[in-house]
Amino acid sequence: AQSVAQPEDQVNVAEGNPLTVKCTYSVSGNPYLFWYVQYPNRGLQFLLKYITGDNLVKGSYGFEAEFNKSQTSFHLKKPSALVSDSALYFCAVRDLRGGFKTIFGAGTRLFVKA
Amino acid sequence: ETGVTQTPRHLVMGMTNKKSLKCEQHLGHNAMYWYKQSAKKPLELMFVYSLEERVENNSVPSRFSPECPNSSHLFLHLHTLQPEDSALYLCASSQEATVVNTEAFFGQGTRLTVV
Numbered sequence: 444a445q446s447v448a449q450p451e452d453q454v455n456v457a458e459g460n461p462l463t464v465k466c467t468y469s470v471s472g473n474p475y476l477f478w479y480v481q482y483p484n485r486g487l488q489f490l491l492k493y494i495t496g497d498n499l500v501k502g503s504y505g506f507e508a509e510f511n512k513s514q515t516s517f518h519l520k521k522p523s524a525l526v527s528d529s530a531l532y533f534c535a536v537r538d539l540r541g542g543f544k545t546i547f548g549a550g551t552r553l554f555v556k557a
Numbered sequence: 558e559t560g561v562t563q564t565p566r567h568l569v570m571g572m573t574n575k576k577s578l579k580c581e582q583h584l585g586h587n588a589m590y591w592y593k594q595s596a597k598k599p600l601e602l603m604f605v606y607s608l609e610e611r612v613e614n615n616s617v618p619s620r621f622s623p624e625c626p627n628s629s630h631l632f633l634h635l636h637t638l639q640p641e642d643s644a645l646y647l648c649a650s651s652q653e654a655t656v657v658n659t660e661a662f663f664g665q666g667t668r669l670t671v672v
Contacts, residue, residue: 477660
């Protein structure tokens with residue numbers, strides 16, 4: 444069965460410092476991995492995805508994510524955090540055996556302090 | 558704007574009321590979805606429509622009734638809801654429901670409160 448874990452409910456980081464939001468997954472076949480961000484009172488917004496190829500994926504707003512097959516992880520990173528990055532971040536996974544379902548993690552709240 | 562519009566943004570309804578949530582996408586997508594987002598819970602997939610046909614019904618109580626009259630519009634009809642149904646209801650669309658490498662585009666959601 445598919446599953447996604449985001450082990451941290453909240454991540455705190457100072458503005459200008461690098462940030463990492465963690466995600467691990469479990470699927471039967473090849474994973475298709477996504478990161479979404481949700482700002483207050485808004486829907487989810489797509490950031491980036493891993494399909495195949497390079498393990499380092501670059502996305503919107505300077506975010507990137509590293510796919511690690513051996514550790515079944517897909518951590519979201521940014522070299523220098525901005526206060527405006529403060530939001531709720533969701534990792535999600537799909538695979539061919541999962542049919543129509545995208546499985547989302549519980550979300551990690553990122554708080555960037557000025 | 559993501560190209561997916563939900564109305565109303567906020568809804569307060571009594572347990573005996575009947576109301577409907579509306580979603581419209583302007584992206585030419587063939588798949589549309591309803592999700593429920595409750596506090597401190599993962600996003601719950603409720604329904605999936607592909608080319609106006611319901612292809613996934615995730616054990617959702619019958620007090621929630623979806624309708625997809627065409628590929629651009631999706632409704633969620635609500636009746637005799639319970640207070641625990643209070644949540645943010647999100648509509649999303651994607652190019653195709655069966656293509657696993659495509660991302661979803663979400664609306665801003667309807668904040669539903671059942672009193």
